[in-house]
Amino acid sequence: MAQEQDPFLYALSSNNAWAGYKAHQNPQFFPKLASGQSPAILWLGCSDSRCPETTILGLQPGDVFVHRNIANIISPTDINTSAVIEYAVAHLKVKHVVLCGHTACGGAAAALSDSRVGGVLDTWLTPLKAVRYAHADELNAIKDDKARAVRIAEMNVEAGVKVLMANMTIQEAIKERGLQVHGCLFDISCGKIKDLGHGTKGGEAPGTSDDVVRGKHAQLVFRGGNASMAVRQ
Numbered sequence: 001m002a003q004e005q006d007p008f009l010y011a012l013s014s015n016n017a018w019a020g021y022k023a024h025q026n027p028q029f030f031p032k033l034a035s036g037q038s039p040a041i042l043w044l045g046c047s048d049s050r051c052p053e054t055t056i057l058g059l060q061p062g063d064v065f066v067h068r069n070i071a072n073i074i075s076p077t078d079i080n081t082s083a084v085i086e087y088a089v090a091h092l093k094v095k096h097v098v099l100c101g102h103t104a105c106g107g108a109a110a111a112l113s114d115s116r117v118g119g120v121l122d123t124w125l126t127p128l129k130a131v132r133y134a135h136a137d138e139l140n141a142i143k144d145d146k147a148r149a150v151r152i153a154e155m156n157v158e159a160g161v162k163v164l165m166a167n168m169t170i171q172e173a174i175k176e177r178g179l180q181v182h183g184c185l186f187d188i189s190c191g192k193i194k195d196l197g198h199g200t201k202g203g204e205a206p207g208t209s210d211d212v213v214r215g216k217h218a219q220l221v222f223r224g225g226n227a228s229m230a231v232r233q
């Protein structure tokens with residue numbers, strides 16, 4: 001059996017191989033990246049290692065501006081999230097803000113539990129606990145633990161989208177240039193992202209329009225409440 005390699009050294013050698021592959025595949029890839037960024041999407045997601053936004057969207061470096069935190073909690077007073085939103089929306093002028101939760105979220109499970117996580121984590125998860133108490137009847141009626149965690153993750157996205165829709169920078173961009181806000185859930189068990197229908201397009205009849213986001217090397221199509229991806233030639 002081969003000796004297990006140090007994970008960091010493995011990651012560095014993997015990066016070296018990746019950089020070589022990308023440069024070989026497209027010699028202009030890194031010079032173009034180095035010239036600046038104009039991402040079309042701001043992604044607000046969970047820090048969970050199984051939810052790497054650019055990878056699961058099938059997009060490339062330069063396509064997605066990102067802020068991730070534990071359980072993708074959007075608090076209006078969190079200066080970190082607010083600064084990312086301000087820069088992405090007012091300066092980079094992204095076309096879409098995507099808040100994405102996920103199945104099997106540890107933060108969701110912790111918020112559903114009555115035991116303390118410890119340290120600063122209980123404080124961080126307070127907004128999610130508030131979501132739990134506000135929807136106690138519905139959540140308690142769900143007998144399956146996994147299904148209950150999925151439901152609170154959806155409720156968390158809905159609550160987060162409401163905070164986003166109340167953000168003044170986002171409101172101005174919606175009015176002035178048609179910025180779109182989406183609330184989604186990533187299903188780790190199948191790799192697919194579902195649009196939950198909250199945000200600027202909430203309530204619209206499915207299938208009425210396609211919204212295409214063109215990345216540098218791939219395009220993302222929001223169609224009837226679902227996102228799909230196609231590689232550009």
Ligand SMILES: [Zn+2]
Binds near residue numbers: 046071105
């Ligand atoms: Zn999570």
